[in-house]
Ligand SMILES: NC(=O)c1ccc[n+]([C@@H]2O[C@H](COP(=O)([O-])OP(=O)(O)OC[C@H]3O[C@@H](n4cnc5c(N)ncnc54)[C@H](O)[C@@H]3O)[C@@H](O)[C@H]2O)c1
């Protein structure tokens with residue numbers, strides 16, 4: 391039996407205009423990028439650094455899995471992996487194909503062999519990750535073998551000291567056949583992408599889907615914020631039993 395409650399049906403037409411489709415996934419140098427995360431009223435995504443905080447209500451948890459069904463890949467930073475030890479698979483009932491987990495881990499810190507994701511893959515419930523490391527990183531041989539055995543790979547790119555590395559990361563994902571990616575966090579990744587105007591003329595994000603939970607996490611929480619103003623356009627709001635969801639696109 392699925393651990394998820396049924397998807398509120400009003401979310402289907404609400405989300406649809408913000409999803410990747412046949413006509414918006416043709417860019418040769420980057421996949422369609424959906425930035426999606428859950429935040430508190432004070433724009434925090436966890437109560438303390440290095441810990442996981444459940445913010446989404448059951449309805450919006452199901453929504454996250456529904457969004458996963460519509461993307462080729464899910465991307466998170468190594469901070470999220472170390473804090474959450476996530477499954478990064480799709481547990482939505484009608485899932486036809488699993489998204490590819492993509493982890494940005496410049497210094498190859500992740501001990502994949504000890505992870506929940508490795509177990510999920512071994513049980514055939516998800517795909518092995520593509521782990522993006524810096525060209526200088528020394529990769530642990532046990533992790534390397536485990537990732538390769540399960541059909542994942544390490545991808546070496548010039549990440550460290552390179553301020554415009556998102557273009558390189560996204561180009562590399564596109565060359566690996568990924569046409570759409572759902573970026574889930576954490577804070578460093580979200581802030582970087584909201585600050586697109588620092589390193590790119592155009593927003594890297596195509597759609598943004600933010601769950602807002604009715605809680606303040608306080609000043610010790612991990613905050614997300616761009617360094618300067620970012621306007622969101624084509625905005626729609628959905629209101630659930632507890633959470634609200636904002637969909638939009640960064641103004642070019
Ligand atoms: N509420 C939510 O929706 C949500 C979602 C994801 C994570 N989180 C939370 O966020 C916190 C983790 O956030 P964080 O900021 O510590 O970690 P993160 O997941 O953003 O990872 C940051 C690390 O990833 C690497 N990295 C990411 N992008 C890079 C790039 N472009 N170039 C080079 N290196 C890059 C760096 O090593 C960096 O230190 C955890 O508490 C987690 O539970 C919450």
Ligand SMILES: Nc1nc(=O)c(N)c(NC[C@H](O)[C@H](O)[C@H](O)COP(=O)(O)O)[nH]1
Nearest residue numbers: 428443444445446474476477478479574
């Ligand atoms: N939508 C959302 N609501 C939350 O309350 C929360 N804490 C996260 N966090 C996102 C992050 O990417 C987590 O690591 C995954 O939500 C865990 O993913 P799994 O369910 O293990 O696959 N995301």
